[in-house]
Amino acid sequence: MLIKRKTDLTYADVTPKERAMGRRNFLMGLLATTTIVAGWKKLPGLLAGPGTGSVPGKLNGVVKSPYTTSGEKITPETDVTTYNNYYEFGTDKGDPSKNAKNFQTSPWTVSVEGEVTKPRKFTMDEILKLAPLEERIYRHRCVEAWSIVVPWIGYSLSTILNQVQPTPKAKYVAFESYYEPKQMPLGGEAGIALPYLEGLRLDEAMNPLALLCVGMYGETLPNQDGAPVRMVIPWKYGFKSIKSIVKIRLVKDQPQTTWNMYTGFNGQPEYGFYANVNPKVDHPRWSQAKERRLGEFLKRPTLMFNGYSDQVASLYSGMDLRKNY
Ligand SMILES: Nc1nc2c(c(=O)[nH]1)N[C@H]1C(S)=C(S)[C@@H](COP(=O)(O)O)O[C@H]1N2
Numbered sequence: 038m039l040i041k042r043k044t045d046l047t048y049a050d051v052t053p054k055e056r057a058m059g060r061r062n063f064l065m066g067l068l069a070t071t072t073i074v075a076g077w078k079k080l081p082g083l084l085a086g087p088g089t090g091s092v093p094g095k096l097n098g099v100v101k102s103p104y105t106t107s108g109e110k111i112t113p114e115t116d117v118t119t120y121n122n123y124y125e126f127g128t129d130k131g132d133p134s135k136n137a138k139n140f141q142t143s144p145w146t147v148s149v150e151g152e153v154t155k156p157r158k159f160t161m162d163e164i165l166k167l168a169p170l171e172e173r174i175y176r177h178r179c180v181e182a183w184s185i186v187v188p189w190i191g192y193s194l195s196t197i198l199n200q201v202q203p204t205p206k207a208k209y210v211a212f213e214s215y216y217e218p219k220q221m222p223l224g225g226e227a228g229i230a231l232p233y234l235e236g237l238r239l240d241e242a243m244n245p246l247a248l249l250c251v252g253m254y255g256e257t258l259p260n261q262d263g264a265p266v267r268m269v270i271p272w273k274y275g276f277k278s279i280k281s282i283v284k285i286r287l288v289k290d291q292p293q294t295t296w297n298m299y300t301g302f303n304g305q306p307e308y309g310f311y312a313n314v315n316p317k318v319d320h321p322r323w324s325q326a327k328e329r330r331l332g333e334f335l336k337r338p339t340l341m342f343n344g345y346s347d348q349v350a351s352l353y354s355g356m357d358l359r360k361n362y
């Protein structure tokens with residue numbers, strides 16, 4: 038059996054063969070050569086039928102992280118991969134796992150640009166090799182009052198931001214998701230502005246907890262969870278954790294975000310820029326005091342900053358969190 042060193046890995050090695058080659062080529066390859074099958078451990082997943090989403094590949098050389106949240110029961114992977122918000126692939130929780138299966142995530146590049154000394158594009162191979170991949174177990178809480186605990190894989194966003202060297206003018210970071218209506222035909226009916234846009238203040242983005250995420254549960258990200266690269270910002274509501282990122286722009290002014298622009302219910306904006314998890318500040322249409330962990334029956338109390346106050350509360354000292362919600 039051929040064992041590759043970590044430095045020899047390419048994204049095509051760790052991404053599902055189906056995604057790397059395109060489904061038709063992959064199936065043709067299966068017909069042509071049976072030797073491929075012997076080395077392809079994930080074949081049963083490919084044949085598992087509807088609702089299972091894409092087939093992730095194993096990520097090697099993942100190290101434990103000092104930023105892991107201990108003492109939490111990890112949410113079953115099947116819950117995390119079948120109950121999703123990814124409006125480009127439909128607005129029902131079960132839609133993304135069904136509709137994102139053939140999403141093409143290879144080749145992929147992320148452009149990091151704007152107020153930086155060294156703007157550049159990173160390929161997925163380059164992103165995977167920029168720093169050791171860490172497994173970080175984080176609580177993740179959706180603004181809709183459900184939560185999950187996931188072993189994400191990645192490294193601090195600051196790693197890639199430091200590569201391009203933000204200038205003194207850079208005060209915010211603006212993120213942009215991939216959007217291509219041909220691959221995401223339901224995006225037009227989602228009722229939100231696409232491409233999906235998000236943003237952080239630069240000091241929030243530089244906080245080590247802000248994770249540039251390339252995998253979960255030991256493998257690359259399933260398409261419905263934001264393949265091939267997304268953010269995970271554990272102290273903020275889930276909508277800040279933008280999926281399938283193609284652009285990261287350092288900017289002077291607070292950027293527009295998809296949910297800041299959204300005025301769906303009664304013409305009133307409902308979602309602020311900061312979106313810090315806060316049990317004391319309710320959503321206009323529901324309380325944020327409690328949440329339901331996926332797979333559990335009884336609700337549990339929501340924690341200030343989702344339980345990460347020690348690491349992030351100082352970012353907001355002196356700010357009125359009712360106004361800056
Ligand atoms: N591009 C994009 N990113 C997105 C979303 C989306 O619709 N499109 N939904 C957000 C919301 S509301 C949540 S709660 C999380 C959900 O992540 P998960 O499906 O991996 O649990 O993704 C966030 N990132």
Ligand SMILES: [Mo]
Nearest residue numbers: 179180275276
């Ligand atoms: Mo969410």
